[in-house]
């Protein structure tokens with residue numbers, strides 16, 4: 001449930017959103033002009049009707065009455081209202097789009113700094129929800145709450161001045177409306193919306209998570225009927241709960257709107273009673289009719305506020321969620337303009353690392369890899385090979401110890417220098433929904449078809465791609481769904497090799513291949529990377545004799561295998 005902390009965060013966002021200042025100011029002026037047009041039209045019409053009625057009491061006053069000036073005034077206010085309302089919509093939408101686009105970009109930049117494991121701790125639908133729904137929710141703040149509130153307050157201030165001139169006793173009515181808009185509505189909205197608005201926003205996020213899980217795991221769930229029934233029931237229950245919150249929110253909104261109508265009606269009745277009691281003897285009658293109608297029309301100035309006030313807790317909760325995501329410190333953080341290492345040798349000393357809430361995986365691990373050396377890293381499943389690769393590629397940060405590249409500590413390098421020196425193919429190769437060529441060019445944007453085919457030949461995919469009707473232009477489904485697991489893995493390998501970096505880290509690139517294909521791939525990759533450093537991670541002991549060194553990683557320790565021990569593994 002949203003509380004004062006969330007509200008404080010939201011107020012902090014008010015400053016950030018002020019980036020679209022000139023547009024917001026324009027929207028405010030136009031909103032004031034619209035209200036002035038509406039209230040002016042109503043007031044002048046009231047005055048006109050009363051004044052003509054009074055003027056018609058005698059032929060002399062009827063003849064002396066000037067119909068043309070008020071008629072022109074009515075036309076002016078009607079045109080002002082229409083034109084400024086149109087302008088206000090255009091300008092406030094532009095302001096909103098600018099605010100939202102700026103905010104989304106800011107959040108995206110913050111998220112892009114995070115490491116894969118930091119991002120991996122968030123459910124995909126939560127990130128999507130933050131980028132889309134939570135950012136959109138903040139549009140409630142300016143165009144739907146602050147802007148109409150500011151316009152209403154300005155109009156009421158002008159109204160109080162005018163009424164104060166004509167009938168001082170009536171001045172309490174616009175002042176009362178001001179207090180209602182400024183204090184009562186926001187407080188009542190906050191209290192009434194606190195529970196359902198927060199629950200509604202949280203329920204929407206939960207429902208999306210459930211639905212996305214159902215869609216993502218459809219294949220597995222379809223094979224496990226009881227699990228599918230349970231997930232389906234959970235998603236439907238979430239949906240019902242969400243609708244219930246929505247209904248509750250709508251009901252409270254209706255009450256708040258009714259209260260607003262009641263209050264503006266009461267202000268108009270109050271004016272009538274004061275007039276009837278003769279408390280306004282100094283003001284001429286037709287002007288009093290104008291005041292009464294204007295007070296009745298004040299409802300227009302307030303009508304957007306109940307909904308926006310009610311959604312305020314949900315908006316504050318969205319702001320707090322965004323803040324939670326955006327304020328995460330990137331780990332690891334890169335230097336902005338780092339050193340250029342003179343060489344490409346790798347040294348690891350005293351490395352310690354533990355995944356959150358797990359026992360330490362490494363405590364004082366050391367390793368040295370000379371430039372151009374080809375190393376095989378062997379070890380049982382779960383021994384920490386992939387983790388070591390992530391630490392070397394600085395996707396994760398060690399808790400203690402250091403990793404040096406060409407003698408320079410990794411934390412002193414900027415990200416582009418490190419990535420230019422080191423390419424890496426992980427166990428789970430990702431592919432975007434795009435052509436195969438576009439997927440390869442993620443690694444080397446300048447690569448031509450010939451270079452791409454050469455690398456595909458190297459990883460054993462060239463025959464398959466040549467057989468495809470569209471070759472390199474074949475469409476790859478999202479996540480690589482149209483490729484087999486082995487093909488996806490080799491696509492990742494091809495991408496790493498396309499980079500042509502001095503150091504290449506490959507994590508289980510031969511998984512799923514038969515021994516002959518595996519031996520051919522090892523030979524081809526080693527030939528391609530001759531003179532450049534290669535760290536080849538595997539848990540399969542066969543065919544490693546060709547490497548310069550074979551290391552075994554077990555229980556957080558690295559041990560070099562003797563040539564005889566390596567041959568014995570075959």
Ligand SMILES: Nc1ncnc2c1ncn2[C@@H]1O[C@H](COP(=O)(O)OP(=O)(O)OP(=O)(O)O)[C@@H](O)[C@H]1O
Pocket residue numbers: 117355356358361379380381382383384385386387388427539
């Ligand atoms: N992102 C992560 N968050 C938390 N724990 C992790 C994460 N990645 C790996 N681990 C844990 O770290 C340990 C080492 O995993 P790692 O993947 O490094 O081993 P591995 O030797 O590469 O295994 P495999 O050969 O099966 O790929 C495991 O116990 C695993 O559960």
